[in-house]
Amino acid sequence: MDWELGLSTGPGGYGVAISLAGEGTHLIGMFPSIARAVTSAFRAAPENLPTRVVLVHLSGIPVQELGRHIGELTAAGIDADTVEMRSDIDVLESSLATTALLIDADRDLLTGRRLRTAPFDAGTLARLVADDPARVRVFLTGHPEVRDRYHVAARDHAPQLIERPALAALALDSPRTSVMSTPRMGSSLTDSPARVWQLRMGIVIVAMVVLLVLFLA
Numbered sequence: 047m048d049w050e051l052g053l054s055t056g057p058g059g060y061g062v063a064i065s066l067a068g069e070g071t072h073l074i075g076m077f078p079s080i081a082r083a084v085t086s087a088f089r090a091a092p093e094n095l096p097t098r099v100v101l102v103h104l105s106g107i108p109v110q111e112l113g114r115h116i117g118e119l120t121a122a123g124i125d126a127d128t129v130e131m132r133s134d135i136d137v138l139e140s141s142l143a144t145t146a147l148l149i150d151a152d153r154d155l156l157t158g159r160r161l162r163t164a165p166f167d168a169g170t171l172a173r174l175v176a177d178d179p180a181r182v183r184v185f186l187t188g189h190p191e192v193r194d195r196y197h198v199a200a201r202d203h204a205p206q207l208i209e210r211p212a213l214a215a216l217a218l219d220s221p222r223t224s225v226m227s228t229p230r231m232g233s234s235l236t237d238s239p240a241r242v243w244q245l246r247m248g249i250v251i252v253a254m255v256v257l258l259v260l261f262l263a
Contacts, residue, residue: 047092052214054102057152061210065218073211084122099129100217106163141220151188151196168199
């Protein structure tokens with residue numbers, strides 16, 4: 047049976063969901079590491095490898111961190127060529143057909159398509175909602191111990207709680223229509239030995255040319 051794996055990263059761990067052909071999407075839970083997340087998904091899924099893997103990443107994180115996630119997935123037995131990367135805002139907007147604002151309580155950040163990523167501020171949130179109140183929806187994610195104060199600060203905008211496993215499930219069920227970033231496959235973040243060798247040779251050649259010019263001068 048074909049199946050798909052969804053993972054959503056966050057400071058508190060990795061949310062996991064799987065989609066089984068003909069049986070729908072199922073939430074698996076939260077896990078402290080990618081290795082544990084993948085192992086738990088394999089236990090709940092058929093024996094074959096997933097045909098598609100979606101990694102939902104935090105908006106605004108550097109490409110080096112994405113590369114680290116891909117490396118850990120590869121170490122856990124996942125083919126990097128099957129990994130599709132999407133931001134949390136992309137997933138929310140494409141799956142719910144709305145303009146999303148996400149309060150990340152774990153990082154004290156407010157994220158949106160226009161805003162990108164900025165420190166959370168209740169006044170900024172109010173202004174962004176007022177721009178298009180009919181379409182803007184506010185979401186809140188984070189550990190229960192830290193998100194309560196953000197829920198109070200945003201109470202006028204009825205924030206909807208979204209857990210990491212639910213984000214992973216939404217990513218599996220929604221189309222990819224990002225306007226924030228170019229979707230990338232995991233293999234694009236890995237350097238092949240041939241590419242590294244070519245880069246090193248290029249550096250050596252440039253250095254030799256510079257030395258020759260200095261010598262002739």
